[in-house]
């Protein structure tokens with residue numbers, strides 16, 4: 001692996017470049033993973049939230065879609081229409097989180 005800042009060769013597991021001190025973005029980095037989870041959001045959790053509390057938009061809050069979550073909350077799942085569409089999209093795998101990443105099964 002090479003440092004993106006100085007171009008020096010560094011250990012594959014390095015968190016910080018030993019040549020220039022710049023932090024190396026890495027999937028192995030626990031801090032990086034905590035902030036930007038590689039795995040994404042759980043498909044199963046989204047299904048369960050959508051089935052049981054879907055009209056409250058909780059599944060949308062879960063994947064980070066706060067604005068549309070509030071919309072569903074205020075309209076009873078978009079008068080149940082958006083709720084049903086969301087449920088179908090989640091089951092068929094077309095539902096993504098706020099960063100457009102697919103849910104992880």
Ligand SMILES: [Zn+2]
Nearest residue numbers: 003006017020
């Ligand atoms: Zn470097």
